[in-house]
Amino acid sequence: MKKNFFLAVLLFFCFIQKELIAQEVDTTLNIKEVVIVGNRQSTFSVGEKIDKIEAKDLKLFSSQSLSDVLSASSLVNMKSYGTSGLTTFRMRGGTADHTAVLWNGFNIQSSMNGEMNLFLVPAFMVDQVQVHYGGEGAVSGSGAVGGVVELNNTFTQKEGLSGQVNLGTGSFGLYRESAKVNFGSKRLKSTLTVNHQKADNDFVYYNEQRFTDKYEKLKNSAYKQFGLAQNNSYSLNDKSKLETFLWYQFSDRQVAPQISEVFIDGSDNYTVDNDLRFAAKYLHNGEKWKVTTGAAFFRNSMHYVNSSINTDVTHVANSINLNADAECLFGENHLINIGYSGVGEIVNSPNYANSPSRMQNNLLVSYKYTSPNKKFTEVISLRQGIIDNTFSPLLASMQIRYRLFEEVMFKAKVARNYKVADFNDIYWAGDGAEGNKDLKPEQGWSGDAGLSWARNIGIYNMSADVTGFYSVMSNMIIWQNMGAFWTPANEDKVKTYGIESKIVFGITKDDLSARLQGQFSYTKAASDEGKYKGNLLPYTPQISGNVSVFIQYKNHYIQYTENFVGETYSNLSNDKTKTIDEYFLGSFKAGEKISLYGKSINVALGIDNIWDVKYEAVKNYVMMPRNYNVSVAFNF
Numbered sequence: 001m002k003k004n005f006f007l008a009v010l011l012f013f014c015f016i017q018k019e020l021i022a023q024e025v026d027t028t029l030n031i032k033e034v035v036i037v038g039n040r041q042s043t044f045s046v047g048e049k050i051d052k053i054e055a056k057d058l059k060l061f062s063s064q065s066l067s068d069v070l071s072a073s074s075l076v077n078m079k080s081y082g083t084s085g086l087t088t089f090r091m092r093g094g095t096a097d098h099t100a101v102l103w104n105g106f107n108i109q110s111s112m113n114g115e116m117n118l119f120l121v122p123a124f125m126v127d128q129v130q131v132h133y134g135g136e137g138a139v140s141g142s143g144a145v146g147g148v149v150e151l152n153n154t155f156t157q158k159e160g161l162s163g164q165v166n167l168g169t170g171s172f173g174l175y176r177e178s179a180k181v182n183f184g185s186k187r188l189k190s191t192l193t194v195n196h197q198k199a200d201n202d203f204v205y206y207n208e209q210r211f212t213d214k215y216e217k218l219k220n221s222a223y224k225q226f227g228l229a230q231n232n233s234y235s236l237n238d239k240s241k242l243e244t245f246l247w248y249q250f251s252d253r254q255v256a257p258q259i260s261e262v263f264i265d266g267s268d269n270y271t272v273d274n275d276l277r278f279a280a281k282y283l284h285n286g287e288k289w290k291v292t293t294g295a296a297f298f299r300n301s302m303h304y305v306n307s308s309i310n311t312d313v314t315h316v317a318n319s320i321n322l323n324a325d326a327e328c329l330f331g332e333n334h335l336i337n338i339g340y341s342g343v344g345e346i347v348n349s350p351n352y353a354n355s356p357s358r359m360q361n362n363l364l365v366s367y368k369y370t371s372p373n374k375k376f377t378e379v380i381s382l383r384q385g386i387i388d389n390t391f392s393p394l395l396a397s398m399q400i401r402y403r404l405f406e407e408v409m410f411k412a413k414v415a416r417n418y419k420v421a422d423f424n425d426i427y428w429a430g431d432g433a434e435g436n437k438d439l440k441p442e443q444g445w446s447g448d449a450g451l452s453w454a455r456n457i458g459i460y461n462m463s464a465d466v467t468g469f470y471s472v473m474s475n476m477i478i479w480q481n482m483g484a485f486w487t488p489a490n491e492d493k494v495k496t497y498g499i500e501s502k503i504v505f506g507i508t509k510d511d512l513s514a515r516l517q518g519q520f521s522y523t524k525a526a527s528d529e530g531k532y533k534g535n536l537l538p539y540t541p542q543i544s545g546n547v548s549v550f551i552q553y554k555n556h557y558i559q560y561t562e563n564f565v566g567e568t569y570s571n572l573s574n575d576k577t578k579t580i581d582e583y584f585l586g587s588f589k590a591g592e593k594i595s596l597y598g599k600s601i602n603v604a605l606g607i608d609n610i611w612d613v614k615y616e617a618v619k620n621y622v623m624m625p626r627n628y629n630v631s632v633a634f635n636f
Contacts, residue, residue: 039105039292040325040337041150044139044366045132046377047399047413049450049467049500051075053129055154060559060589063168063176063197063606063629066126067118070149072546072561072587074131075500075521078118079539080617083201083624084223084253087119091133092446092469093496093525093540094146095478097422103151104245106279106296107141111317111345111358114143114422120251120273121151122195124166124178125227128152133500134469135417135446138381138397141341141362145417145442145473153245155189155233156182163636170606170629173200173222189233198224205622206614207259218622219263220270221256225249240284249275255306258620264308272303279321288329296321311431315349335368345423352427361386375403385418393418393443404451412449417473418442425477425488433486439477440490446471450500459509463502470497472528478537480572492529494537498522511554520545527572535574539618541566541582555593562586570619583615602633 051074061069067087070076079096080087088096097114100107109116132148140148156162163181168174176197183190201221207214230246251273257263279296298321303314325339341364346357366381379399385392397415404410419442428435450467475490499522506515521544525537536542543566550559563585570578591604605628612626 040339040366041102041105041132041139041148042130043327043335044337044368044379044381045136045399046368046379046401047411048136048448049133049411049465051131051133053131055127058123058126058129060591060604061123062166062178062633063170063631064123065119066121066123066129066151068608069123069129070118070131071563072548073129075133075519075544076131076147076149077539077541077544077565078617080119080621080623082256082618082621083218083221084119084199085255085621086115086117088115089118089149090540091131091146092471092498093494093523093537095476095537097143098145098419100140100144100148101151102140102148103247103277104153104243104279105281105294105323106277106298106321107143107343108151108277108298109143110300111319111347111423112315112349113424116149117273119253120225120249120275122178122197122225122227124180124195125193125229125247125249126151127154133467134413134448135415135471136381136397136413137417137419138364138383138395138415139366141383142360142385142387142392143419145419145444145446145471153191153229153231155191155231156184158182159184159186161636164633165636166631166633168629168631170199171627172203173198174627174629175199176629176631187235191229191231193227193229195227196225198222201256201624203625203627205625209260218256219265220254223251223253225251239286240282243281243283245277245279247275247277249273256622259622260620268305268307270305274301275299290325290327292323292325294321294323296323309431313350315347315351317345317347319343319345333370333372335370337364337366337368339364347423349427351430352423353429354427356423356427358423359388377401387420392420392441407453407455409452410449411452411467412447414445414447416443416445417471419477421477421488432484433479436488439488440475442473442475442477442490444471444473459507461504461506461508463504466499466501468497468499471495478572491527491532493527494525495528496523496525498524513552515550516548517550518545518547532572532574535572536569538569538571539580541568543582555595557589557591559589560586565617578619580616580619583613584611585613585615586610600635602631602635604631604633606630 053073067078071078077090090096091099101109101116130150134147135145137144161183166178168176178195180193202217204215204217207216227249232244233241235241253271255269255271276299281294284291298319300317305312322342325337327337329335341362343360346355348355362383362385364383366379369378381397383395395416395418399413402410421439425439426435426437448467448469450465452465454463473494476494477488478491479486479488502519504517522542524542525540527533527535544564546561546563548561565583567582568580570580588607588610591602594601607628609624609626615623617623
């Protein structure tokens with residue numbers, strides 16, 4: 001691993017050296033600047049379905065987590081272990097580790113289990129979210145099987161100081177304080193964000209598994225969080241800039257018992273997470289070319305205590321990421337990107353026999369063609385990975401976008417996908433689970449095609465899209481209950497197909513704006529070979545969707561969202577006695593902006609699970625009943 005690591009560092013600095021030389025030549029020739037904007041993910045994603053959630057929409061969820069944002073604004077399916085537990089997500093039939101999560105261009109999925117706990121990501125800490133549907137291993141690397149979620153931080157365009165201070169409270173002991181301070185000048189743009197919240201979650205629920213005293217108070221479900229982010233952008237000259245991103249997130253979460261368990265007062269069962277993420281980028285724009293180099297360091301420490309089983313362990317995962325990209329525009333119609341990405345990982349865990357490490361090096365190239373009339377765009381991408389001195393399969397993808405009519409767009413994509421086993425899949429031992437050193441990497445292909453339509457008529461704006469998708473994965477890794485313990489195994493083949501649709505109708509007139517939006521997804525993901533042939537994958541609902549209404553008049557707004565999740569199985573055997581019932585969840589938000597001495601104050605009210613639905617997202621874990629939150633935000 002050390003040899004590969006030093007080769008990655010050497011290549012990284014070679015890119016920088018080449019860029020500095022190019023910068024001197026460019027300055028001497030005094031070429032007029034033409035800025036090429038966008039990162040690799042957005043620039044070379046032309047044939048796939050994408051949901052973009054901007055800052056103005058994220059503000060509606062400032063007191064909630066990223067899981068709440070994605071549930072209301074996308075077709076991502078959530079899997080939550082209770083009110084303060086692990087919350088992961090799934091896309092298009094993939095498991096929780098089949099969706100890549102990128103933070104300002106760097107993958108932040110866990111080295112241990114390949115997942116991202118959305119409960120640990122307050123929406124207030126993110127400025128922009130993009131959801132890319134479907135596999136795209138050639139662009140985003142191993143693990144991007146079901147899709148990609150981008151989390152980005154942006155910088156203020158105002159000069160001087162500006163910002164916001166938020167105070168909030170809510171049901172079951174919820175308290176929240178957060179603040180964001182921006183500074184902008186001609187060269188420097190800087191943002192400091194802090195967030196703190198805590199809750200007791202000590203609500204009463206109805207436990208059907210009790211013979212007597214069926215109404216009981218949920219115990220051991222409190223949590224507290226603290227987050228700090230500090231981001232900077234410094235312009236070196238008209239064409240070059242440096243960007244730095246720092247994010248520290250702390251969480252102390254009690255682990256609530258399952259409804260079949262009896263929690264003993266005085267015992268301990270909790271998890272403490274400390275996540276440190278730092279990234280730096282150097283960007284340079286020429287007339288028809290652009291170079292970006294970056295490096296990042298991530299450290300995750302998870303301390304887990306459960307006194308009932310005499311467990312007190314700390315897992316620590318460290319990773320170093322190196323990225324380098326060069327884009328060149330030939331003429332007006334041809335764009336080529338050549339890049340390198342390297343990831344070095346090492347994990348220390350008492351549940352591993354040693355401290356395993358892994359080095360991944362990737363060379364990638366993408367070609368984008370846009371027709372002279374701008375009606376047709378095509379992207380071809382290739383990625384060659386080398387994992388611990390072993391070549392992985394060559395990944396390729398092709399995307400097309402074609403404007404059939406002025407208001408109708410056709411999109412299509414086909415991609416080969418590949419995923420190596422996570423560290424837990426291979427090395428875990430203990431606590432009722434065993435890893436499997438004989439696991440094979442997952443590989444397969446996926447394709448999707450769809451139509452989108454958009455039209456503006458006076459004060460009305462309308463849009464609609466529909467996408468069909470199909471994928472085949474061989475050797476898909478699924479954890480299975482073997483009776484005495486859990487262990488991962490390769491399913492011979494898994495097929496997934498379905499359809500997604502979205503309709504938006506909006507009105508904008510004078511001081512009034514309104515929007516009606518509906519999304520729907522049908523997904524069938526099933527084992528195609530072996531013992532469980534024909535069985536649906538667990539925690540993958542066939543039907544899901546949401547409908548929302550947003551109305552704003554002058555400085556007042558209201559929003560109502562209704563989510564629907566269909567019946568799901570909790571295991572691969574499709575045991576009918578262990579299904580999770582379908583459920584509808586409604587949420588209501590209202591707010592007002594008040595002007596005071598040239599500043600503004602935002603007052604907001606939110607009610608979640610407004611119909612007080614009793615439901616489960618994971619079998620035998622209690623979810624939140626009806627609850628409210630109120631907040632006041634001071635803008636300066």
